[in-house]
Amino acid sequence: xxxxxxxxxxxxxxxxxxxxxxxxxxxxxxxxxxxxxxxxxxxxxxxxxxxxxxxxxxxxxxxxxxxxxxxxxxxxxxxxxxxxxxxxxxxxxxxxxxxxxxxxxxxxxxxxxxxxxxxxxxxxxxxxxxxxxxxxxxxxxxxxxxxxxxxxxxxxxxxxxxxxxxxxxxxxxxxxxxxxxxxxxxxxxxxxxxxxxxxxxxxxxxxxxxxxxxxxxxxxxxxxxxxxxxxxxxxxxxxxxxxxxxxxxxxxxxxxxxxxxxxxxxxxxxxxxxxxxxxxxxxxxxxxxxxxxxxxxxxxxxxxxxxxxxxxxxxxxxxxxxxxxxxxxxxxxxxxxxxxxxxxxxxxxxxxxxx
Numbered sequence: 632x633x634x635x636x637x638x639x640x641x642x643x644x645x646x647x648x649x650x651x652x653x654x655x656x657x658x659x660x661x662x663x664x665x666x667x668x669x670x671x672x673x674x675x676x677x678x679x680x681x682x683x684x685x686x687x688x689x690x691x692x693x694x695x696x697x698x699x700x701x702x703x704x705x706x707x708x709x710x711x712x713x714x715x716x717x718x719x720x721x722x723x724x725x726x727x728x729x730x731x732x733x734x735x736x737x738x739x740x741x742x743x744x745x746x747x748x749x750x751x752x753x754x755x756x757x758x759x760x761x762x763x764x765x766x767x768x769x770x771x772x773x774x775x776x777x778x779x780x781x782x783x784x785x786x787x788x789x790x791x792x793x794x795x796x797x798x799x800x801x802x803x804x805x806x807x808x809x810x811x812x813x814x815x816x817x818x819x820x821x822x823x824x825x826x827x828x829x830x831x832x833x834x835x836x837x838x839x840x841x842x843x844x845x846x847x848x849x850x851x852x853x854x855x856x857x858x859x860x861x862x863x864x865x866x867x868x869x870x871x872x873x874x875x876x877x878x879x880x881x882x883x884x885x886x887x888x889x890x891x892x893x894x895x896x897x898x899x900x901x902x903x904x905x906x907x908x909x910x911x912x913x914x915x916x917x918x919x920x921x922x923x924x925x926x927x928x929x930x931x932x933x934x935x936x937x938x939x940x941x942x943x944x945x946x947x948x949x950x951x952x953x954x955x956x957x958x959x960x961x962x963x964x965x966x967x968x969x970x971x972x973x974x975x976x977x978x979x980x981x982x983x984x985x986x
Contacts, residue, residue, distance in 0.1 A: 642722030646712035676712030755797025756842030820865030863948025888946030
């Protein structure tokens, strides 16, 4: 590691609300980082938690030597929390960390190193799922399949290269001076929406396998369906706001839902509906066998049932979002970026590139 005095000062920004079960473990991971403690501050944007989160944070702050501060976020949304923290941050680099995750000891150091090596405006790792229950093991298996995630680079642990979004994200502070802050009204998808503005301003987003973070997926069908419904609704909002998306991938579940509804509505006029749904079920089962058998054969039917939950929840959420935000737009007219990003003269070439 370079001399500590020459390293950029880092602000770790953690949005949270009612996280008494997870917040201490997350902060302990930050305390354990191998980045010099005197070159890092920790901000927690708390949405006025009503459980024991604030009490736990007060205890953690008392033994942090002044490094940990709690920032009030009365709006509770994660995007609003990020904006509150960025506004008071002292760091040259803003590293976002989410509570429902575990972080390698060199997470912050690698974020800083990859930013410097690539010249990217946002860097992060792959979203590696981590299981604590049998259902989460099945979710982890499902999320390891392209049938679930559509080939998104940031879902693959070996991904290395320029891409459209990452998890969770580390930014040079000046990025927000150019493209603006997080969208304060975004309930979900605030990270991908910000990345879309970065790309439109000529910036780049880089995913690196050296940046290691594991997150805990939802642990029930209902929780998973609710999460992916919100994801779909948020993607639709971003589509309407920007009149486009970087890739067509987030729209595929919506097309699937529309196509399925069309088949059902016209099934009296043709014999294709049973065939199409039969092929879909067979594809889900075959893929569940491929990705789920290493977790035990009892996991396979659970994995097979998770695929439709992901597809239909996201697709229906996208459809609802299109209608809702077309009628109830909650963003102002788009302002042009206050500048554009200048790329370094030398192009960084990764060992392995992922689209």
